[in-house]
Amino acid sequence: MLESAGVETSIARIEGHDVRVWRKGRGPVVGYLAGFGGLPKWTPFLDRLARTRTVVAPSLPGFPGGGSWHAKLDTHLDWILAARQIVLASGLIGADLVAGSVGAALAAELAALWPDDVRCLALVSPLGVSDRVQPTTDMWAQRADELPGLLCVDPDVYTRFTAKPENADAIEWTVEQTRASEAGAxxxxxxxxxxxxxxxxxxxxxxxxLRGAGDRVLPNGALQQFRNALRCKAEVRSIAGAGHLAELDCPDAIADAILGWCESGGRHA
Amino acid sequence: MKMLWFHLMPYLDLPEDFREKNPSVWVTIDSGLFDPVRAHAMYNDFMDELEYASQVGFDAICVNEHHSNGYGLMPSPNLIAATLARRTQDTAICVLGNSLALYNPPTRVAEEMAMLDCMSGGRLIAGFPVGTPMDTAYAYSQNPSMLRDRYREAADLVVKAWTTREPFAFNGRFNQQRYVNIWPRPIQQPHPPIWAPGGGSVETWDWCAQNDYCFCYLSYNGYKAAQTAMEGFWKVVDKLGKDRNPYRAGFLQFIGVAESRQQAIDLYTEPAEYFFGRSFHVDPRFAAPPGYTSEETQRAGLVGQIAMKRRNRGAEKMKEIIDNGYVVIGTPEDVVEQLREAATELNVGHLMLLLQYGNMNKELTNYNTRIFAEKVMPELRGLFSQWEDHWWPRPLPASQQQAPAPIGDGARKGGRNA
Structure with a gap:
């Protein structure tokens, strides 16, 4: 099953592209932009958020549910404007925004360029800032059998997350995963x-x-540079037992940290 | 049939334990292994070998482009081609080629190839490869998701630059140039023949067939493994209603020829095992950057040659190398028979022959080249004689060709300071 019980799927039509929007839960809306590989399936992390919040998870271009829109996006401005239209179409203006990895780089752009449209921001291992001495690990130059261990502390978590569901077409499933990787690249x-x-x-x-203490993609120095460039209220936390895709490794710990942050409006900072 | 002598220019001194101690010959190869003084000798030997191939009658001599690569010492094939233009007379010069998406602006390629065409008297074959993942996405950090679109646009721009008589503005998706007006311009009109090397992507078949460019299947895996790719190309040609002229296509093959089969095995085992064991030891993590292979090609189940090599793991010893058809080896008669079969089955009129590979020295290379030229080439020359090769250079007539002035005491004395 791609979706868990109670997940509603809608399609937003934007510039001729169909974008999947997943929604689940009750309470104040929180948007989620996924990281490397997108959301081939609904996740326990989103379920955890959905206990007290209405989770809205639109697909980014090229990610699962995002079609092939990415192939039209040639410039950084193209990407930002596409993401802006996606959050507009998903009803996320003024909501809390959560994102990881690749998605977090875009979420940060949106929060920077439309600063009044994001209430609280929570970014998990955000990309977009790279240390000049120690660059981020090249996720796009990996052997297939090494990628799960690069992205998650527990490789099996990633392997299960990306495993083909019984009823899915094997070739199209693989093409979709490659397309998602390509979009991030x-x-x-x-x-x-x-x-x-x-x-x-x-x-x-x-x-x-947030950054998994076992993140092998994003060096801690890059996250510190990210933090140092912010002028807003901000806090950095390390999550034990988590890797780059920390929401997959430690869904409860990540969700608890984010919910606490958003509920307090960042007042702990 | 046309026979072309192809040089990769491999570094000859990779250590015996290279495979054990190094993850890759490409992209991340240890620069400490490179000895520039040895490279001085290698480059000169390699150019001697190319010139020798021209002397003994090969139809063309070929160079190509690789980056950060221990088996290809030609980041700029045009440099080598320029020297060959001066040191050879009648042989076509096949630059196979310039990876168009790596040039900014791509009109640099139009200019340099026009120079080569002028310098050589119209002997240039203009090769436009997409470039391997290792060269493009990794060594040159080009975005693999945009590479093919950039490549196509660059090819259009180069052809337009060659064929448009007036200065023009080019406003493309990836390239904007206010003034395109290349100078010099090629001798061959409307432009030099365009060949597109490929590893078997569906898009390259379509592109070559639609534009009447020569499709060259450059694989190190031999003709047996090439059948799927070549048949895919010919089906596209059929679909477009075009003829199956074998000169629409080219194919690369390693060769080892000697007086007896055993002698051939004795002579060529070391260089073949050096190539497939050391030179072609590529880290598979560089094989498939996302977006490099289109979804259509993924669905067709086609794989690049690094991935193919991974599947065929273990073919680094001579028996497997021969059994898999990576190297066609034996007496002249053996080689004639196998090449005739390969060319006929694949329907290719341009055979690109690797007669130097691995750590093969100049003496053995020239021996391989000479035996091939004397005893194999004449037997194959008549194949496909019923077809006209529309993809071959049209050089100036002999009366207009100018040879370089001889260099020697007399020439020096005749210089401006004499």
Whole structure:
């Protein structure tokens, strides 16, 4: 099953592209932009958020549910405007925004360029800022059998997450996963540095930065540079037992940290 | 049939334990292994070998482009081609080629190839490869998701630059140039023949067939493994209602020829095992950057040659190398028979022959080249004689060809300071 019980699927038609929007839960809306590989399936992390919040998870271009829109996005501005239209169409203006990895680089751009449209921001291992001495690990130059261990502390978690469901077409499932990887690469090639650091000072929303202590993709130094570029309320936390895709490794710990941050409006900072 | 002598220019001194101690010959190869003084000798030997191939009658001599690569020492094939233009007379010069998406602006390729065409008297074959993942996405950090679109646009721009008589503005998706007006311009009109090397992507078949460019299947895996790719190309040609002229296609093959089969095995085992064991030791993590292979090609189940090599793991010893058809080896008669079969089955009129590979030295390379030229080439020359090769250079007539002035005491004395 791609979706868990209670997940509603709608399709937003944007510039001729169909974008899947998943929604579940009750309470104040929280938007979620997924990281590397997108959301081939609903996740326990989103279920955990949905206990007390209405989770709205639109697909990014090229990610599962996002079609092939990415192939039309040639510039960084194209990507930002596509993401802006997606959050507009998903009803996420003024909501809390949560994102990871690739998605977090875009979420930060949105929060910087439309600072009044994001209430609270929580970013898990955000890309977009890369240390010049120690760059992010190249996720796009990996052997297939090594990728799960690079992205998650527990490789089996990633392997299960990306395993083909029984009723899915094997070829199309693989093509979809490759397309998602390509979309991230198209946006972030080659160093996952979009010069985002120069725009982070524009963010007003209280910003929580989370990083798995076992993150083998994003060096801690890059996250510190990200933090140092912010002028808003901000806090960095390390999550034990989690890797780059920390929401997959430790769904409860990540969700608890985010919910606490958003409920307090970042007042702990 | 046309026979082309192809040089990769491999570094000859990779250590015996290279495979054990190094993850890859490409992209991340240890720069400490490179000895520039040895490279001085290698480059000169390699160019001697190319010139020798021209002397003994090969139809063309070929160079190509690789980056950060221990088996290809030609980041700029045009440099080598320029020297060949001066040191050879009648042989076509096949630059196979310039990876168009790596040039900014791509009109640089139009200019340099026009120079080569002028310098050589119209002997240039203009090769436009997409470039391997290792060269493009990794060594040159080009975005693999945009590479093919960039490549196509660059090819259009180069052809337009060659064929448009007035200065023009080019406003493309990836390239914007206010003034395109290349100078010099190619001798061959409307432009030099365009060949597109490929590893078997569906898009390259379509593109070549639609534009009447020569499709060259450059694989190190031999003709047996090439049948799927070549048949895919010919089906596209059929679908477009075009003829199956074998000169629409080219194919690459390693060769080891000697007086007896055993002698051939004795002579060529070391260089073949060096190539497939050391030179072609590529880290598979560089094989498939996302977006490099289109979804259509993924669905067709086609794989690149690094991935193919991974599947055929273990073919680094001579028996497997021969059994898999990676190297066609034996007496002249054996080689004639196998190449005739390969060319006929694949329907290719341009055979690109690797007669130097691995750590093969100049003496053995020239021996391989000479035996091939003397005893194999004449037997194959008549194949496909009923077809006209529309993809071959049209050089200036001999009366207009100018040879370089001889260099020697007399020439020096005749210089401006004499």
């Amino acid at each position: 198209r946006f972030l090639w080659p160093l996952s540095d979009t010069r985002l650091a120069s725009r982070l000072h524009l963010i007003k929303a209280p910003t929580l930065l």
